[in-house]
Structure formats: structure tokens, C-alpha cells
Amino acid sequence: MNDKNSLTVGSGQPLGEGWSGWATQYPGAMPKLYGAREIAEVNHHPDEGQRLIFLSEQPAQAVDLPYSLDADPAGIRASVCDVITGTLMVGAQGHTPPPAGHWAEAFWNAARADATAQAVDLGKFREPIAAWSKHCAHSIQGYESYRDIDLPDWMVERRQQVRKCDQLLALIDSQAVRNG
Structure with missing residues (x-):
């Protein structure tokens, strides 16, 4: 039985942890994987602009580092700000509350209370x-x-x-x- 990090080829035989091999690639296109260098060289057409490249896929190693907002490449700050802004808006309007216990629930409740306090009879x-x-x-x-x-x-x-x-x-x- 294959684990999720094990790659297979053809009839489903595992190649082990990670994959490495030779491929050809036209500029702007996905590479064609061949595995053995000899097979890739036979299918290589340099006169047409194709490149011969060696690819290697190594399983990612888990790194136990503390999370830092400053180093977050995914822009979690912007995503969190969008959630808070949207939650404040719908909370002020009194609809679409977040699920009970959700971290945004406090923002929804605060916006709802503020809107109620500002309502004039x-x-x-x-x-x-x-x-x-x-x-x-x-x-x-x-x-x-x-x-x-x-x-x-x-x-x-x-x-x-x-x-x-x-x-x-x-x-x-x-x-x-x-x-x-």
C-alpha cells in the first residue's frame, strides 16, 4: 500500500520517498518526465528550443519554528483584516453571525451592540x-x-x-x- 508521500509510475509501483529524474521542456510549457537520462536525451530536441533538465522532488521536511506574522508570505494580516471588516459590517446590519465560539463572534457582537446603541427612536x-x-x-x-x-x-x-x-x-x- 502506498503512503501519501510515495510516488508511483505506470502500473502503480512506488518510487520511494520523492522522485528525481530527467525531463525535457519547451519554454513556457510543462516538462515531460522521462526518468533515465538516456531516454530523455533520445527525446530531446534542442534545435526546437527544448531544454534537457534534471528534476528532483524531495519530501518537505517539517520545521518546528514559531509562527511570525512579519514573515508570513500568504498575507494572513490582510486576510484577517478582511474577515474582521466583513464581520463588523454584517454585525452592524444584524445578519449572518459567525458560528458560536468562532473567533470573529466577538467582533460581530460588538458591531451589533454599537448599532443598537446608536439607533434612535x-x-x-x-x-x-x-x-x-x-x-x-x-x-x-x-x-x-x-x-x-x-x-x-x-x-x-x-x-x-x-x-x-x-x-x-x-x-x-x-x-x-x-x-x-
């Missing part, structure tokens, strides 16, 4: 806005049919305030704004 502004709208409407009562050009400036301003109050009340009552 706009419903508490409904009563004062409605009262101001009623006051403004009452002060210009009887002049509804007049054009703005025919009214004094203070009445035009009151009409505009009534319109703005109506827009705010509609926004507060709509589903477009989170009403705590």
Missing part, C-alpha cells in the same frame, strides 16, 4: 412635530387659498413649516426609518 419626536404642525396650520388658517406671492413672508414660512412637518411625520410613520 424617532417615535418620540412625533408628538412635538405634530403639535408644531398644528400650531403653524392654525396661525395661517383662512389663507389656504391664497398664493404664496400674495401672503406676508411669515405666512409663507409657516406654510413651508407645515409641509416639512408633514414630511417628517410621514417619515416617522413609514417603515423607512427604524422606530424603536
